[in-house]
Amino acid sequence: MTENLTCELQPKQTATATQTTVTIDKRFSTNELPIEAGRYRLILGRFCPWATQVAIEIDYLGLDQAISKGVIYPLRRNGIQTDWWFGERDEIEDPVLKTTRLSQNYQKALPDFDGRSSVPALVDVKTGKVVNNVTNTLLDEFALKWGRYANEKQIEFFPQTQVGEFKTAATDILENINRLPEKIISVKSQVEYEKLVHIFFDHLAKFEQILQRQKYLWGDKLTQLDIRLYVSLLRFDLVYYYQNKLNLHQLTDYPALWTYTKRLAQIPAFKNYTDFEDIKKHFYQQDDRPITTFERVIPLLNEQKWLN
Numbered sequence: 468m469t470e471n472l473t474c475e476l477q478p479k480q481t482a483t484a485t486q487t488t489v490t491i492d493k494r495f496s497t498n499e500l501p502i503e504a505g506r507y508r509l510i511l512g513r514f515c516p517w518a519t520q521v522a523i524e525i526d527y528l529g530l531d532q533a534i535s536k537g538v539i540y541p542l543r544r545n546g547i548q549t550d551w552w553f554g555e556r557d558e559i560e561d562p563v564l565k566t567t568r569l570s571q572n573y574q575k576a577l578p579d580f581d582g583r584s585s586v587p588a589l590v591d592v593k594t595g596k597v598v599n600n601v602t603n604t605l606l607d608e609f610a611l612k613w614g615r616y617a618n619e620k621q622i623e624f625f626p627q628t629q630v631g632e633f634k635t636a637a638t639d640i641l642e643n644i645n646r647l648p649e650k651i652i653s654v655k656s657q658v659e660y661e662k663l664v665h666i667f668f669d670h671l672a673k674f675e676q677i678l679q680r681q682k683y684l685w686g687d688k689l690t691q692l693d694i695r696l697y698v699s700l701l702r703f704d705l706v707y708y709y710q711n712k713l714n715l716h717q718l719t720d721y722p723a724l725w726t727y728t729k730r731l732a733q734i735p736a737f738k739n740y741t742d743f744e745d746i747k748k749h750f751y752q753q754d755d756r757p758i759t760t761f762e763r764v765i766p767l768l769n770e771q772k773w774l775n
Contacts, residue, residue, distance in 0.1 A: 487582035504533035513742035514749035516698035517602040518587035526736035529618035541745040543754040549583040623688040678723035
């Protein structure tokens with residue numbers, strides 16, 4: 468399953484979330500992919516909670532010296548809801564891949580590809596082919612298999628002596644925080660909506676209690692769990708609170724979570740992918756048509772509060 472549909476949840480645009488997606492899940496752990504510095508390029512959108520998780524991990528572990536990154540333009544083209552461009556103008560190329568649209572790299576991997584290109588997309592620079600687009604796989608593969616290129620933070624980033632318990636905690640965040648905005652927009656009853664709302668806020672309350680007694684989710688060291696949670700907390704007040712009707716509380720109602728999120732936002736690897744402008748453009752403006760309706764107006768945000 469490609470875990471990126473949350474990037475598509477926009478008012479009156481929900482049909483895009485049902486268009487064809489494809490999963491490409493080649494792995495380093497199965498020797499399908501060689502571990503080789505300079506071989507891969509991660510394509511991401513700064514607006515996307517799935518893609519930015521992987522980008523943050525790469526930078527935090529120092530893997531940015533071995534894996535390059537490219538960024539897509541945050542707006543779809545008017546009338547084309549299935550592709551991403553590398554720039555505001557059609558002729559702008561990714562400087563490494565020499566393609567103008569991400570679909571071109573999907574087509575190199577799958578010649579008959581005609582679905583929706585998605586991020587994150589890990590591309591083999593030698594072939595131009597997308598080799599993996601599954602966030603959960605990429606997070607674990609980079610944390611566990613790229614140690615020879617990682618910095619000293621890699622040791623505590625994914626606890627090797629508690630793998631089962633750690634993965635259970637990661638799945639809890641994935642299912643009940645990261646994926647919940649996607650789930651909630653598909654509900655067909657008030658009862659189903661309220662059930663998901665309470666799941667989301669019960670989990671925020673749980674994490675609030677954890678962070679009242681320790682610095683990070685797993686103790687006093689930053690781990691992959693913190694990246695997984697951060698990307699959703701960052702978009703909570705700005706996007707999910709309004710568009711996904713997750714408005715029982717705001718992030719500032721949870722003092723420990725609010726302090727924790729602001730602290731993470733100052734760490735360079737996190738700060739590099741805390742892009743309010745791209746998030747707002749993508750989730751509200753949606754595509755490159757002129758803004759003519761209220762629902763596509765880009766909201767103002769007091770970004771300064773994240774720095775205090």
